[in-house]
Amino acid sequence: MTIRHDRDALIIVDQQLDFQPGGALAVPEGDVIVEGINRIAGLFTEVVLTQDHHPPGHVSFASSYAHRAPFTAVTLDELRGGGVELSESAAFSLDDLRAYLEEARGNQQMLWPDHCVIGGDGESLDPRLDVSRATHIARKGYRPHADSYSAFRENDGITTGLAECLMAKGIERVFVVGLAGDYCVLYTATDAADSGLEVIYLEDLTRFVGSPAGSRERAMEELAELGITIGTSGDLPVGSGRR
Numbered sequence: 187m188t189i190r191h192d193r194d195a196l197i198i199v200d201q202q203l204d205f206q207p208g209g210a211l212a213v214p215e216g217d218v219i220v221e222g223i224n225r226i227a228g229l230f231t232e233v234v235l236t237q238d239h240h241p242p243g244h245v246s247f248a249s250s251y252a253h254r255a256p257f258t259a260v261t262l263d264e265l266r267g268g269g270v271e272l273s274e275s276a277a278f279s280l281d282d283l284r285a286y287l288e289e290a291r292g293n294q295q296m297l298w299p300d301h302c303v304i305g306g307d308g309e310s311l312d313p314r315l316d317v318s319r320a321t322h323i324a325r326k327g328y329r330p331h332a333d334s335y336s337a338f339r340e341n342d343g344i345t346t347g348l349a350e351c352l353m354a355k356g357i358e359r360v361f362v363v364g365l366a367g368d369y370c371v372l373y374t375a376t377d378a379a380d381s382g383l384e385v386i387y388l389e390d391l392t393r394f395v396g397s398p399a400g401s402r403e404r405a406m407e408e409l410a411e412l413g414i415t416i417g418t419s420g421d422l423p424v425g426s427g428r429r
């Protein structure tokens with residue numbers, strides 16, 4: 187597979203400390219892919235880094251709700267039935283939540299431990315990541331009442347402008363890697379395809395949350411259904427040196 191410098195971009199998703207082993211929302215083996223990502227980054231002229239970037243009291247934090255545990259979901263139906271109560275730390279109202287869930291994928295929000303809090307250590311990019319090739323840093327999920335898995339569209343459908351930015355530069359194909367393969371890398375890939383970009387999902391350079399059970403398998407099915415190419419870094423001319 188040949189990399190076309192004026193047409194291809196690499197998108198490195200959320201390679202941040204909170205998603206590494208020991209972090210607040212650790213992805214198993216999230217650290218072992220850094221070396222491989224560094225190895226291929228030198229092949230690309232356009233390298234996008236994304237960062238989960240949440241204010242305290244964010245809608246995706248279980249701690250923003252009363253009686254809610256991480257790795258469960260809050261749904262629009264529950265909210266309409268009066269079954270959702272916010273905690274004192276919530277930085278959004280129930281009206282904000284209702285408006286968000288009406289637009290959100292599946293009319294629900296998965297709840298997570300507090301992670302990637304703006305200004306916190308866990309939000310930092312992994313210091314082992316070679317950021318010297320980065321041409322664009324896209325931060326996402328910074329509105330208190332809206333989460334964003336994808337680098338292209340927040341979960342309520344609001345664009346981040348990344349597709350327009352890449353296309354304005356002549357990019358036609360994106361390679362996606364990083365964390366996590368069943369959430370942010372998945373939705374970055376599917377939204378890139380939906381934006382009209384050709385997408386290659388490099389399966390060996392991602393790792394998975396694996397919650398709820400079967401999320402990895404469902405991610406692979408969704409990619410296949412959309413005709414997204416699932417490849418590996420071994421398909422790339424790694425070792426040809428930096429430009």
Ligand SMILES: [Zn+2]
Nearest residue numbers: 238246302327
């Ligand atoms: Zn997040």
